[in-house]
């Protein structure tokens with residue numbers, strides 16, 4: 001997920017994810033937990049579920065029977081906030097029927113808006129920022145005692161390393177592991193540094209232990225999450241000075257190596273990489289381990305150096321292309337995806353065309369495209385005018401989507417005929433007779449169930465494709481990738 005938002009699955013963007021907790025000792029109290037935005041938020045919800053199950057809350061999928069409703073929110077674009085606000089208005093109405101109901105707003109919006117939703121709009125009883133989840137049980141108690149409760153303190157240390165997340169993905173195949181929190185970059189469009197605070201990395205041993213534990217439970221894929229995974233560092237301070245001479249230094253390349261060694265049958269993905277920080281060492285580690293997936297999400301945001309400067313991204317078009325060349329050299333066949341913002345402050349037609357041309361030049365299997373949405377407190381809000389007309393933003397977005405689709409479809413078509421090692425993830429939505437799984441490149445493949453089970457690895461020959469997925473046949477032939 002990737003920078004501010006961490007996209008693992010485009011369909012998840014902006015959608016509310018409802019969370020059911022498998023088991024917990026109950027005190028009869030029910031909690032309804034709804035999560036918006038990125039994978040990092042989803043992963044945080046697993047921490048929240050764990051903390052609340054410790055004080056006896058069980059989750060329910062039925063919001064009308066809940067004693068506690070928690071909404072884990074996203075601030076990345078204005079639309080995301082609007083959606084949450086409407087939902088909170090709906091929840092407020094439930095309070096007319098159930099006077100004991102407590103409604104809490106968690107996550108990035110809580111951090112951004114602080115007391116305002118509680119005091120001015122009176123939409124919620126509880127406001128808790130991303131670094132204060134340990135305080136949730138006592139804050140809920142405070143609300144039950146008749147007070148409103150707020151904790152939006154950001155931390156320089158909190159990583160929730162010792163909290164064992166309640167796994168909320170019901171498939172039991174793939175799981176998220178949060179490896180760091182916050183972001184120290186100041187991309188001028190982005191609200192994340194203000195809502196999630198300073199960057200801090202989680203202790204590597206606890207990450208490896210979590211991956212091992214997931215593997216022992218039967219999981220076969222983990223995604224390591226951070227706003228900028230390439231700047232993961234353990235035992236180094238901000239200036240790069242070693243903190244404890246008895247302890248090893250662990251950067252992202254070493255961490256990947258450690259997690260890859262948990263088991264060759266545990267696939268490892270990660271998100272999000274930053275072009276300015278992605279070094280060849282990381283690529284060489286990926287090349288060494290088959291279970292490190294050959295798929296890199298590398299947000300470009302714009303293809304024009306002049307625009308990248310206004311965005312404060314810390315790289316140029318040429319630098320980005322150099323990183324792409326390194327990936328293609330060290331990891332031939334590696335799939336690439338990206339994020340693009342259209343209509344950022346002062347975007348000229350020429351800059352837009354440069355974005356279009358880089359899409360063609362690189363060849364992304366997937367691009368997540370967003371219209372610029374001005375966010376309060378960001379550098380862009382303070383320094384630049386949001387001056388690209390809405391219709392121009394929309395037209396450019398449409399043009400980018402159309403071209404990107406055609407480039408991606410050529411790449412998918414080129415996969416037909418080859419054999420891929422696929423991790424079986426679940427029953428296909430379209431047919432109960434079929435399974436779906438993914439290749440190392442994160443491409444979905446549909447194939448007959450046969451006598452396979454979820455969590456198996458199987459070789460599948462791609463025999464056909466749609467615009468974004470492959471259809472395949474199980475084979476005993478050796479995999480090409």
Ligand code: 5AD
Pocket residue numbers: 002003004005006076077189190191299301339340341370371372373374375
């Ligand atoms: N407006 C539009 N898109 C944004 N993103 C981040 N901030 C904004 C914004 N203010 C996009 C970037 C980032 C992705 C997660 O969301 O492309 O990589």
Ligand code: SF4
Pocket residue numbers: 002003004005183184185186187190191192193227228274
């Ligand atoms: Fe990503 Fe930049 Fe936002 Fe950090 S500031 S989360 S690097 S887009």
